[in-house]
Amino acid sequence: APAARPAAPDARPAAEAVATAHSPYGQLRPFAELSAERLATGDLVAAAKWGTDSPIDDPAREREVLNAVAEQARQQGADPAATVRVFRDQIEANKIVQRGLHRKWDADPGQAPTERPDLQQVRKEINRINGALVGALARSPYARSAPYCAPLLTAAAAKVRHERHLDGLHTVALARSLRSVCAGIRPPAAPAP
Ligand SMILES: O=C(O)C(=O)C[C@]1(C(=O)O)C=C[C@@H](O)C=C1
Numbered sequence: 273a274p275a276a277r278p279a280a281p282d283a284r285p286a287a288e289a290v291a292t293a294h295s296p297y298g299q300l301r302p303f304a305e306l307s308a309e310r311l312a313t314g315d316l317v318a319a320a321k322w323g324t325d326s327p328i329d330d331p332a333r334e335r336e337v338l339n340a341v342a343e344q345a346r347q348q349g350a351d352p353a354a355t356v357r358v359f360r361d362q363i364e365a366n367k368i369v370q371r372g373l374h375r376k377w378d379a380d381p382g383q384a385p386t387e388r389p390d391l392q393q394v395r396k397e398i399n400r401i402n403g404a405l406v407g408a409l410a411r412s413p414y415a416r417s418a419p420y421c422a423p424l425l426t427a428a429a430a431k432v433r434h435e436r437h438l439d440g441l442h443t444v445a446l447a448r449s450l451r452s453v454c455a456g457i458r459p460p461a462a463p464a465p
Contacts, residue, residue, distance in 0.1 A: 297424050299412035300453070304428035306408060307449040308436055310362055310401045314369030314445070316394045319385040321370070322377060326391070328370045333395070334363055340399070341406050350410040357452040358409065359402070365449030372441040421454035 321328060338356050345355035377384035415421060429450060433443050 296415040299415040300425050301428040302408040303453045304432040306405050308432045311369050311442055311445050313398050314366040316389045318370040318373040320389045320391040328367055341402055344406040348410040355409055361451045362449050365445040368445040416455045
């Protein structure tokens with residue numbers, strides 16, 4: 273009878289093996305984690321703006337964020353255009369959280385926050401997460417263009433949803449925030465007419 277195959281020297285459980293920093297899953301998981309962290313700042317921004325004249329949409333701040341991350345992408349070797357796409361989604365998702373919470377607080381003022389966070393402080397935290405997201409983009413070009421990107425990212429999002437006990441609003445926003453992370457193969461932009 274043929275000899276039994278020796279056990280592979282690296283017979284770690286699959287879940288552990290796929291979660292290293294160099295594996296595709298290890299490169300994609302940070303997007304789910306950092307996006308959930310960034311969405312948590314949406315709760316703080318919503319509270320900071322609640323009952324003030326500051327609108328949820330702040331186009332000047334959005335331009336500032338997009339310019340900053342495009343510049344960081346150039347410095348870190350990430351694709352600036354892909355980075356801007358990912359951050360447009362991050363911002364849209366943040367607004368989903370803010371709008372959802374304001375609707376909830378309008379409907380039931382008893383649930384509205386009684387303390388108002390300092391928006392400038394919250395933006396510092398957002399800037400920190402933005403930098404980490406750009407780093408994750410710079411480290412994951414192959415994982416993001418691979419065909420298995422979407423299923424791995426979906427699995428990572430489901431894990432984060434579970435770990436953080438995300439409600440419906442934040443789950444919807446998390447999916448929205450991750451829309452452009454898996455780049456796929458993008459056709460070149462059509463020439464201007
Ligand atoms: O900084 C704010 O005021 C936010 O609401 C956060 C944020 C973002 O996600 O970065 C989202 C919406 C605004 O239009 C600008 C920026």
